[in-house]
Amino acid sequence: MSAKIRNTFSVAMFVIAVASIAPAAFAQTAADTVSFVNFENREVGVYGNAEAKEDFKRNDYDKSWWYAMDKNNGENSKIVYDGEEHGNVLQLKYPKGCVGPNDNDTPACAGQIIQPLVKTADTMWSAYDIFFEDGFEFQLGGKLPGLCGGKCYTGNAMPETGDGWSARIMWRKDGNAVQLIYFMGQESVYGDDFKWDLNGTIPQKKFTTGTWHRIVNKVSMNTIASPGNGDKNGRVQTWFDGELALDVDTLRLRDYDTVKVDKFYLSTFHGGSSAEWAPTHDCFIRYDNFTVSTDSIAVTASATTADSSARDTSGVERIWTQAQDRVTIAPVETYRIDGTLVGRKNTHPDATTHQFKNGKRVKVVR
Numbered sequence: 515m516s517a518k519i520r521n522t523f524s525v526a527m528f529v530i531a532v533a534s535i536a537p538a539a540f541a542q543t544a545a546d547t548v549s550f551v552n553f554e555n556r557e558v559g560v561y562g563n564a565e566a567k568e569d570f571k572r573n574d575y576d577k578s579w580w581y582a583m584d585k586n587n588g589e590n591s592k593i594v595y596d597g598e599e600h601g602n603v604l605q606l607k608y609p610k611g612c613v614g615p616n617d618n619d620t621p622a623c624a625g626q627i628i629q630p631l632v633k634t635a636d637t638m639w640s641a642y643d644i645f646f647e648d649g650f651e652f653q654l655g656g657k658l659p660g661l662c663g664g665k666c667y668t669g670n671a672m673p674e675t676g677d678g679w680s681a682r683i684m685w686r687k688d689g690n691a692v693q694l695i696y697f698m699g700q701e702s703v704y705g706d707d708f709k710w711d712l713n714g715t716i717p718q719k720k721f722t723t724g725t726w727h728r729i730v731n732k733v734s735m736n737t738i739a740s741p742g743n744g745d746k747n748g749r750v751q752t753w754f755d756g757e758l759a760l761d762v763d764t765l766r767l768r769d770y771d772t773v774k775v776d777k778f779y780l781s782t783f784h785g786g787s788s789a790e791w792a793p794t795h796d797c798f799i800r801y802d803n804f805t806v807s808t809d810s811i812a813v814t815a816s817a818t819t820a821d822s823s824a825r826d827t828s829g830v831e832r833i834w835t836q837a838q839d840r841v842t843i844a845p846v847e848t849y850r851i852d853g854t855l856v857g858r859k860n861t862h863p864d865a866t867t868h869q870f871k872n873g874k875r876v877k878v879v880r
Contacts, residue, residue, distance in 0.1 A: 546809035576630030638775035676769020710759035
């Protein structure tokens with residue numbers, strides 16, 4: 515592990531440091547964060563079910579959870595070091611010729627986690643960073659993580675009673691990005707594609723190899739006119755590398771107010787199910803900074819961008835401190851976002867620390 519900067523920062527240096535902090539750094543308060551996984555607590559090596567269960571914590575009452583990260587003798591799921599910017603990240607393998615999810619006993623693709631969230635809500639945000647390694651074959655398409663609720667309909671199971679929905683992400687041919695949504699009234703038995711082109715007003719967003727992308731989703735449940743009769747005003751919004759790429763607000767996601775945003779669904783693979791979807795050689799994707807929150811998550815690529823729509827407006831002050839490494843906080847000067855000195859302590863009576871890359875940490879102070 516490389517040594518981190520140890521000198522005390524001035525206010526001027528604070529501005530520089532903020533620009534390098536991961537965009538999720540100022541995303542939400544501790545109370546808003548439902549789940550946050552950045553793999554800095556893991557050593558390089560196999561990342562299996564035991565590690566996934568510790569990191570992607572689930573509630574203790576929903577039995578629909580699933581962890582399938584041990585497939586192919588642990589070859590599909592590993593922690594690798596990505597460099598100073600991202601540190602340790604999750605690398606998933608998409609094996610040659612493999613299609614479909616790995617929720618069965620046969621050798622299978624990539625990984626799968628169904629995480630019943632410890633908190634549910636009518637509106638929820640999720641985010642993660644994603645890196646398609648050089649040589650990745652997009653073929654006809656494949657699935658990526660997203661939010662869901664209730665019965666979390668996927669595959670060819672159409673929601674017909676308003677008791678569940680899903681809003682996962684897909685890459686399509688040539689890396690074209692879409693939201694694959696299962697909802698009441700969908701046209702296809704396999705869910706409906708919503709292109710990331712802001713209803714045709716911007717160029718189609720694409721995943722590219724060799725580049726870190728940031729995905730932020732916001733899902734808002736529709737209102738209920740009466741039990742069993744949901745309104746068509748559910749909303750799904752997606753930001754891609756800081757730009758709004760999808761905003762659809764006519765969805766009937768549920769027919770009962772007991773159906774919430776209650777799961778994070780990490781199920782990723784090529785497919786489809788037929789051979790033309792399969793890669794012709796082993797492919798790899800890296801993931802980092804999985805976040806689920808009940809409040810806004812920074813959507814921009816730089817934490818210094820003045821985007822009020824991506825910031826929390828609760829009045830909570832966010833302060834940062836640098837650390838000597840990714841494990842311990844050294845005594846340092848601590849500054850507020852506006853650059854004013856808070857003090858030279860490594861603790862605060864009302865602070866909760868969130869650790870990010872480059873050894874830096876963000877403290878949330880009420």
